[in-house]
Amino acid sequence: MAECRECDRSIPEGSNFCSHCGAPQNEKAAEALESFTKRQAKQLPEAELAELFEEGEQPQSASLDRRVSYAVGWVTLVGALAMVPSLASVFLLLAGIVILPPVRRLFAKQVGQRLDKRAVVGFYIVAVAVGSALFWLV
Ligand SMILES: [Zn+2]
Structure with a gap:
């Protein structure tokens, strides 16, 4: 032995x-x-590795981000559905869908690269701005 x-x-x-x-x-x-x-x-796809490390580092802020994203996403979707006949609803629907966490994860799996958080928030803001402008101006 x-x-x-x-x-x-x-x-x-x-x-x-x-x-x-x-x-x-x-x-x-x-x-x-x-x-x-x-x-x-x-x-392992790069996205999964990144997720492993990212979630290990800041679990609390990540889950807070996720909850905020969910809330904002659903509120936007509900708002979009309320103005459906208007063209604005298309932009708001897009914005609401893009900011939902599962959509980001799906995108990461498909493309093998994580969507940048700032890019997502930027897209959301632009889409909501365009949607609101269309709703109030047209
Ligand atoms: Zn041992």
Whole structure:
């Protein structure tokens, strides 16, 4: 029997990895594990990786952003539906849809790149401005 380099528990002589904690027991095993991990990470789409890290860093502000986006999105959609015969509703519908978090996530999955938050908010503001202008002026 040998002892694990990480957790000091006994493992079979000549093991490459500890059967208790999974730690590699020699340089070769460590290198193999590292290249395996890198290969796995490469297979994840960039958007998913970004999401993993982003949510790990600021879970609270991210979920607050999401709740605000949901609220603003739904209010906009309801408002848009209320003015449906007007051309303004098209712009407001677009704005409301774009700002909803699931739409951003879907876009990230399809394109492999996350929509920039500022770009989304910018688009929302422009679309609402155009929609409101159409509603009041026409
Ligand atoms: Zn161990």
